[in-house]
Structures are given as C-alpha cells and as structure tokens.
Amino acid sequence: MTNKPISVRKVILHHMVMTLKNPFTTSFGTFLDKEFFVIEMEDETGASGFGESVAFSSPWYSEETVETNKHIMGQFLIPLLLESPIEHPDEVSIRFKPIRRNNMAKSALENAVWDLYAKRNNNPLYKELGGVKQQIDVGISIGIQPTAKDLVHVIEEFVNEGYKRMKVKIKPGADYEMLKEVRRHFPDILLMADANSAYTLDDLDTLKKLDELNLMMIEQPLAHDDIIDHAKLQSVLATPICLDESIHSIEDARKAIELGSCKIINIKIGRVGGITESKKIHDYCSQQGIAVWCGGMLESGIGRAHNIALTTLPQFILPGDTASSSRYWEKDIIEPEVFVEKGVIHVPNKPGIGYDVNRQVLESFRVDKTVFSKKNILA
C-alpha cells in the first residue's frame, strides 16, 4: 500500500476517568470506575490515530499503573516516536525494545500508530492485520456476586442477550458451590472461570473438584508470574488451563506451551506490549494448535475497537471478553458504540479502528490533558 513514512508531530494524552455502570469484583477487589489515557497521535498531514492505555489506577493486575504509564510514555517512549519517521507499525516495538517491560504503556502508543497507519492507507485496521472475519463471537466476564442466586440471575440476563460464553470470576470461598449452582440452572452453556491468581497448589482439592462442572477452561488459577506450577496443575486437571497474567510475550507463550502450563491463551494487547506482539503470539499458537481468545481490561470504546480488529484473525477461535459498550458505560466515547447482537459484533469497515471518537463525550470524562510535540520534547 502507501508508503510515505509516518512523521509523528504531536501526541496528546487525554487523562480520563469513567464510572462503570456496575461495580466489577475480582479476587482482588472491586472497581467502581476506570482511569486511563486516550492517546491521540497526529502526523505531518494532520491525520490522527487513537490508542488507549489499559493499566489500572493501582497495580493489582500487573505492576503498571496509570501514573507509571504516564511517566514511561512521557519520559521515554514518546520521545522515541517523535525522534524520526516510522515506516511501519511493526517498527514501534523494535524502537521500544531498549525500555524494559512496561508493556501497557508501549501498547497504548503502538496501537495509535496502527490506527494512524491504517487510516493513511484508507484501510480498516483489521484488514491491515490480516483479519478474515466480518463478525466475531463474544462472551462476557462477570464479577464475583454476593450469592449463587445473584450469579444465576445475572447469567440468565446475559444468556437471554445471546452472549456466547459466560466467564465467572472466582476466588477461594466463592468457587465450586457457586459454579455448581450455575451449572444446575444452565447445563449446556459455555461456562468458564477466571481466578486472577487467587489459588496455589495447596488448593488442589478445590481446583480438581471444578473438573465435575464441564468448564471450557479455568483462567489463571495460580500465581501471576508462574508457569511451572501451572504445568503441574494442568497435568492433573481435565479442565484446560488458560493463561492470562503469566504471558507477556511470544517467548512466554512458547515456554508455557512447551512446558504444558496451559492449553489456551488469553491474548490482551496491552499485556503483551501491542498488536504486533499479539499477532506473533496468535501465529505461534496457530502453528501449535493452541486456541486463543481476546481478553478485556474494562476498556472504553477505543481499546474495544482494537480488540475487535485483532479478534478477526483466524486463530481467535473462542469467544472473547469484548462485550458491548453499554455493558460498561452509560455513554461510550466512540460513535457508534460497540454493539453486540445475539453474541456477535459486526466488524466495521471504515478506515482505521472503524469507530469515530466522540469529542464531546471524551471531553466530558477528561480530567487532564498533556501535549507532547517535537518542540517541547527537544527544547
């Protein structure tokens, strides 16, 4: 396609705070709102690309936070982008290599470059990525509920809305009995559990009992940085293990697969440092016959749009966590909002991420704004 290199002229960090429609409880605690950055990146033609940082306000899921993202982007990554033109988005992760880890900060900026690149080519992002699906299947992730009865009630609602797969957060004390009740009410739904690292091998008896419930998978039962104990656990469980927190790169994926630590991988663009790395993991899993799906980080519409584009790749065999905007937000910052119909999202065919940013709504949830340009960086 085209190929003038992209000269990034300006990067704007829109610091956002959006209130979740419903509190979301994991094994670590309850979220009431989401704080993040919308990255707006302007090139030499005045075109803009958008990305979203997915780190949370506190470092419970990984070590990154909103504040560390700002520090790393502002002090280290943005200067590397303003320094010289970019031929292709795949170069961004190479340019960022001297900076260790901080994958969510890297991903937020790389995703904006991908959007900009696709827009300059007048092509939908999913086509730039080699996506093949016009529609994608989605499931939903359900926070820990006070009682089994509440959980059954919530699931019933989402079954009726047509979501293709129900994922339930679990933790010790809110696991087997609750899921058993769900299974009793819904013998046939695609059901899985996500522990966010709440167990150890000392909990083997509880984890083995979950095998009775015909779960599609159990996501990240053990430590966030482990692949060894997961391999031990997988060898005695019938239920497939899916890794989330433990996988930060294609190298991590390779090692986990070689060890037998999991049978499924949840790819989150932010966790692995961007779309380029996500594609590498996807391609590797495809060769190895490992199914993947796209996880979520309670994103606004911009992050959601990138997830949708990625999910059009063929090895995204299992429904992901990218539910409709209205599941999370009274009003999303994109136009149109992400809409799930009978468990399916129809992939937009407009250039770039395929959704427009609603400036008015964006500004209404913005608490701060920082502008980086060649001038103020190099001065």
Ligand SMILES: O=C(O)CCC(=O)c1ccccc1C(=O)O
């Ligand atoms: O609906 C979503 O965006 C995903 C919900 C979810 O499960 C989740 C939300 C926040 C942090 C981690 C996770 C996870 O997948 O572990």
Ligand SMILES: [Mg+2]
């Ligand atoms: Mg998870």
